[in-house]
Amino acid sequence: QVQLAESGGGSVQSGGSLRLSCAASGLTFRINAMGWYRQVPGQGREFVARMWNGGEVDIADSVKGRFTISRDNAKSMVYLQSDNLELSDTAVYYCYARTYRSLEYWGQGTQVTVSS
Numbered sequence: 773q774v775q776l777a778e779s780g781g782g783s784v785q786s787g788g789s790l791r792l793s794c795a796a797s798g799l800t801f802r803i804n805a806m807g808w809y810r811q812v813p814g815q816g817r818e819f820v821a822r823m824w825n826g827g828e829v830d831i832a833d834s835v836k837g838r839f840t841i842s843r844d845n846a847k848s849m850v851y852l853q854s855d856n857l858e859l860s861d862t863a864v865y866y867c868y869a870r871t872y873r874s875l876e877y878w879g880q881g882t883q884v885t886v887s888s
Contacts, residue, residue: 773798773799773877774796774797774798774799774800774802774803774869774871774877775796775797775798775877776794776795776796776797776867776868776869776877776878776879777794777795777797777867777879777880778792778793778794778865778866778867778879778880778881778882779792779793779794779795779882780792780793780882781865781882781883781884782883782884782885783885783886783887784857784884784885784886784887785886785887785888786857786858786859786886786887786888787856787857788857788886789853789854789855789856789857790854790857790884791851791852791853791854792808792851792852792854792865792867792882792884793849793850793851794806794808794849794850794851794867794879795847795848795849796848796849796850796869797848800848802871802872802873802875803825803848803869803870803871804824804825804870804871804872805822805823805824805825805869805870806822806823806843806850806867806868806869806870807819807820807821807822807823807830807841807850807867807868807870808820808821808822808841808850808852808865808866808867808868809865809866809868810861810863810864810865810866810884811863811864811866811881812862812863812864817866818832818834818863819832820832820835820839820852820865821835821839821841821852822841822870823841823842823843823850825845829841834860835854835861838854838855838856838857838858839852839853839854839855840852840853840855841853850867852865854884857884857886858886859886859887859888860886861884861886862884862885862886863883863884864881864882864883864884865881865882865883865884866878866879866880866881867879
């Protein structure tokens with residue numbers, strides 16, 4: 773099992789920045805990718821960004837150029853630096869981890885609210 777715990781959400785004005793953090797614990801040696809999804813009430817979960825153990829990054833077009841994902845593998849951490857936030861970025865952000873066997877684990881979510 774892998775456990776994930778997010779932190780760093782909050783409220784910010786449009787154009788502002790937030791940094792989300794996620795700590796993995798448990799069988800972290802099984803992880804081969806970590807990343808972020810987000811969800812708005814009444815909608816499905818949307819992919820945001822993912823970083824593989826080898827450093828490869830996948831990132832959604834909607835946040836490209838504004839969000840940056842990074843990892844600290846030694847600490848089993850993943851970060852999401854979110855800059856130039858827009859109203860449409862308001863959502864619950866979920867950390868996730870994927871194992872070599874394609875099992876997925878999710879954090880409890882952290883709210884990001886962007887206001888004008």
